[in-house]
Amino acid sequence: ILKSMQRTGVRQLLALSKLEIDSKYYETDILVIGGSTDLKFNGTYFEGDLSGITTSQIPIWLQRFCKPGKKIAKAPDWDSKLDEIVHRAKDWNVGVIVGVPAWIQLLMEKTIAHYQVKTIHDIWPNLKIFVHGGVSFKPYKRGFEKLLEEPIHYMETYLASEGFIAFQDKPKHSAMKLVLNNGIFYEFIPFTNKNFNMSGDLCANPETLKIDEVKEGQEYALLLSTNAGAWRYLIGDVIEFTNAREVEIVIKGRTKHFLSLCGEHLSLDNMNEALEMTASQLNVTVKEFTVCGESYDTLFAHHWYIGTDDPVNQGRFRKILDKNLMSLNDDYRVERSAALKEVLVEFLPTSLFYSWMSSQGKAGGQHKFPRVLNGDRQKHWNDFIAAKRNPAE
Incomplete structure (x- = not known):
């Protein structure tokens, strides 16, 4: 390998x-x-x-x-x-x-x-x-x-x-070329409710496709078999073919890095694009972010933690971010008038994101801040932020 x-x-x-x-x-x-x-x-x-x-x-x-x-x-x-x-x-x-x-x-x-x-x-x-x-x-x-x-x-x-x-083998071209002839055999699982549950886990007997069966515009989870010994390994990434003939792809997110507390099906790609649009509209530099799903009264909320060192109007940022998400995702727009009752936005110094990574033993190198936090990691993050807010306690 x-x-x-x-x-x-x-x-x-x-x-x-x-x-x-x-x-x-x-x-x-x-x-x-x-x-x-x-x-x-x-x-x-x-x-x-x-x-x-x-x-x-x-x-x-x-x-x-x-x-x-x-x-x-x-x-x-x-x-x-x-x-x-x-x-x-x-x-x-x-x-x-x-x-x-x-x-x-x-x-x-x-x-x-x-x-x-x-x-x-x-x-x-x-x-x-x-x-x-x-x-x-x-x-x-x-x-x-x-x-x-x-x-x-x-x-x-x-x-x-x-x-x-x-x-990426072409300048000014956002797609990457899949490497087909160098030690990896690929299979593709359509990223649908039929093949994955609401937590992003693989269902029993999923549909698998080979490279000659994929279609443009469809999201797929990757299965890899490699010359290092991996066998039909679910790597956890979700891709989309922009050009099936030239095997050109873009990464859309992770099987577990999406939020669907009540059917909003918010993907990592939606989050990245909406945040980029919002930052551009408000001339704000966002260096890190993560999103958590939370209970809100008897229903649900998304809690965004935004890492920026720029002054920003919190209410305006939240309103524009929410609007951009609704324009990008129809399911999200529908649920905002139903079970997804609130969008919370909290601004934090960028240094706090780096500090949390260090506390997890993941500072520097190839480590990335997770864009969606749930389970134990969400609890650790909440405890970390609470301790920074109230250091005397």
Whole structure:
């Protein structure tokens, strides 16, 4: 599987040639921000974050271009790693950054503040490409671009622990190309009430389709069988084909990252798009968010926690967000006049989201803040926020 990932990684590198940029940019540094490459041996095998494993397997011919270097990449502590990267940033000629949007944005903010400059291009004038994955970039894009002096190219990847599934191989093209011939066999389960229950769990005897049976515009959950030994594994992601002939896909969300307390069927894609629309309309930078389903009197409510450091009118934000969600999702619109009685919006400092991740042992690297919290994680989050509000207690 590591060799398969390397081959697909090289294919994505070659796709950079389709970008309209000067050849000199291919001689710049590639900054890869991921988990620690210092893998732990448990007596049987070495283990660690996927990003740490793949970074440690970068081909020799590419290593001379890669930053932050082996010593910093091995550091297990995320905060000290971040500080060291900021300290060394002025010594590098970074043209490409690779990483999860939230942590890359945090790194750029720290770098700009440390050197007291206006944008990241004052430190890295040749920065032209950001390769991202793991979460939708939509909620981050507005805040991200405030840190830039000039536009850059964005390229999305779909790299999971189970394999390198897809990558964006066309500039200014939102879809990614599914990798069909490199160690993964795919099956597709229509993401419908027939195949999945209200909690996002797979029903008995679901319908499964092969690649020649899929249709554009239909949402599918992915089953993977891989050359690493996974067998019909439900990865938990939901995709949609935008071009079945060219096997081009977009990620719509997760089988469990949706809210349907009373039939509103609110998907992660709906949440991302509505939040992006709202932030744009109010000129607000949203850096993180999560949503919880709650009881409200005898019915239900959605509780949005929004991470922003901008001043914002809470009532206006809530009203516009609710309106945008209703315009995107008919089921949600119907339930807002029925069982979904309230939408609650609470603004929090962005640092609280990062602190909670640290408290869960998931700071930095490839870790992403969950967009929907339920069960134990929802309780932990509520307890964490309550403790921050009332530290004396």
